[in-house]
Amino acid sequence: GENVEQHPSTLSVQEGDSAVIKCTYSDSASNYFPWYKQELGKGPQLIIDIRSNVGEKKDQRIAVTLNKTAKHFSLHITETQPEDSAVYFCAASYQAGTALIFGKGTTLSVSS
Amino acid sequence: SAVISQKPSRDICQRGTSLTIQCQVDSQVTMMFWYRQQPGQSLTLIATANQGSEATYESGFVIDKFPISRPNLTFSTLTVSNMSPEDSSIYLCSADPGQGATRGLDTQYFGPGTRLTVL
Numbered sequence: 377g378e379n380v381e382q383h384p385s386t387l388s389v390q391e392g393d394s395a396v397i398k399c400t401y402s403d404s405a406s407n408y409f410p411w412y413k414q415e416l417g418k419g420p421q422l423i424i425d426i427r428s429n430v431g432e433k434k435d436q437r438i439a440v441t442l443n444k445t446a447k448h449f450s451l452h453i454t455e456t457q458p459e460d461s462a463v464y465f466c467a468a469s470y471q472a473g474t475a476l477i478f479g480k481g482t483t484l485s486v487s488s
Numbered sequence: 489s490a491v492i493s494q495k496p497s498r499d500i501c502q503r504g505t506s507l508t509i510q511c512q513v514d515s516q517v518t519m520m521f522w523y524r525q526q527p528g529q530s531l532t533l534i535a536t537a538n539q540g541s542e543a544t545y546e547s548g549f550v551i552d553k554f555p556i557s558r559p560n561l562t563f564s565t566l567t568v569s570n571m572s573p574e575d576s577s578i579y580l581c582s583a584d585p586g587q588g589a590t591r592g593l594d595t596q597y598f599g600p601g602t603r604l605t606v607l
Contacts, residue, residue, distance in 0.1 A: 410595055419492075419580055419598040420531070465530060474584075475521055475546075476596060478531045 378403040380468050382479025389456050391488045399466035399479050400448040406468040409442060409449045410476070414463045423464075424451070456486045490515055490585040492599035500605045501571055508567045509602045511581035516561035518584065521596065522554070525578040534579075537564050571606045578603050 379402040389395050401409075407428040412420035426433045426440045426449065433440050437456075442449040453460055463483050467476040491514040501507050511520065519538055523531040535543040535556055543556040557565045568575050578601040585597065 408595075412598070419600045422595055422597065425595055474519075475533050475536055476531075476582075477533075480530045 378406055378468055378477040380466060380477050380479040382466050382482060384482060385480065386483045386485070388485045388487065391456060391458060391486055393456055395451075395453045395456050395460070395484055395486075397451045397464055397466070397482045397484075398448060399450070399468075400446075401468040401477075402447070403468070404444075404447065405470055408469045408474075409440070410467050411440060411451050412465045412467065414465065414481075416462075420465060453484075456484075458486050458488050460484060461486045490517060490583050490597040492581060492583055492597055494579075494581060494599040494602050496602060497600065498603040498605075500607060502607055503572055505571055506567055506569045507571065507604060508565050509579050509581075509604075511564045511566070511583075511599055513562045513583045513585075515585055518561070520558065520564045521582045522556065522564075522566045523580045523582065523598075525580060525601070527577070531580065534566070568604065571604075573606045576604055576606045 410425035414420045439452040466479040495510045522534040535545045537543045537558040580601045582596045582598045
């Protein structure tokens with residue numbers, strides 16, 4: 377079955393710096409890769425996703441890149457702000473709407 | 489998109505008892521999912537619940553311990569049976585709002601979770 381590895385487990389940056397979180401997956405049949413942000417005491421919230429027919433997607437300060445050959449995808453957050461501090465999870469699935477396999481999460485801390 | 493609510497938001501239960509968690513979606517959805525998130529850990533899929541059929545359980549999760557109901561297209565329940573302290577976790581439901589031709593075009597939305605503590 378699918379396995380998703382996520383690195384790093386913790387990441388500390390200064391406000392205004394960029395943050396990058398990387399994930400690798402094992403199943404070449406996976407075609408859908410969402411990223412979720414989870415704040416303390418809340419459920420995961422989708423922040424961006426990418427499908428296998430796209431190599432990069434951007435939404436304001438957030439971007440995701442996908443390399444299907446190498447089976448890895450990355451989340452890039454630019455101009456980080458303290459409110460970006462949270463746990464970020466990557467996930468993979470056969471297609472959107474099917475069960476997600478999650479990475480172990482990255483705790484991002486942005487200090488001002 | 490979909491807005492998902494869960495009840496209760498948290499509970500403290502005694503060993504050996506059972507708790508039923510409710511999940512309500514604001515639109516009709518084909519597929520709903522139940523995940524468990526142990527403290528400080530990632531999300532692990534418990535089962536997939538489709539309306540009109542039996543839930544499909546992942547390895548390590550069984551129906552006797554986690555019975556699921558899916559009576560209609562907007563609602564599902566997960567029961568945690570005969571609880572032990574090891575069941576202390578956050579239980580999350582999610583749904584994919586896509587149906588028919590739009591299935592696979594949207595994404596999974598999560599509820600706020602139910603924080604369960606078993607003493």
